[in-house]
């Protein structure tokens with residue numbers, strides 16, 4: 249059996265990544281209900297209320313699931329919860345995982361919070377001895393694509409006309425970062 253991935257905290261210059269707790273749930277619910285965030289994060293529009301949030305918290309906070317690690321992004325200056333980041337589909341044998349990030353507090357965009365969180369999560373991935381981190385990003389999300397390019401991700405392929413948007417079907421890019 250593969251050892252569980254404990255949601256151990258990590259600290260950067262401006263952010264701290266830590267396990268989620270119950271008090272965080274109202275913000276998580278607000279993020280999950282925000283159209284712009286859902287669109288960027290590729291979240292479904294399935295209902296997400298208190299009950300779903302509790303279930304989600306149990307799944308991400310006890311570290312029992314070896315295939316994912318989900319962490320809260322907290323601003324160090326004031327301890328404010330500003331987002332979430334995760335590695336999912338962790339496959340130790342293949343040495344791969346998928347990265348995800350949402351900075352839910354939009355007034356905190358453009359301050360390098362996602363960049364630093366990504367760097368920390370890549371460090372965690374390296375500690376798990378992964379060799380490749382992948383992600384999926386909508387082609388109409390230039391802010392995220394630029395973030396990933398600057399961190400060293402390259403496009404591996406394109407799922408053409410994959411996403412249904414009100415304005416039509418949009419491509420999804422698969423990007424990857426190799427450690428070696």
Ligand SMILES: CC(C)(COP(=O)(O)OP(=O)(O)OC[C@H]1O[C@@H](n2cnc3c(N)ncnc32)[C@H](O)[C@@H]1OP(=O)(O)O)[C@@H](O)C(=O)NCCC(=O)NCCS
Nearest residue numbers: 288289350351357358359360361362363385390391392394
């Ligand atoms: C994408 C997201 C995580 C970025 O968070 P952030 O904290 O603002 O990111 P950073 O400040 O670290 O970096 C953003 C960078 O994007 C770039 N950028 C910003 N707006 C851009 C635009 N319209 N076009 C191209 N690049 C842009 C800039 O290079 C910026 O860095 P800089 O200002 O230091 O030069 C955040 O906007 C978010 O949570 N969006 C909704 C969810 C989402 O899309 N998640 C990604 C799923 S794949």
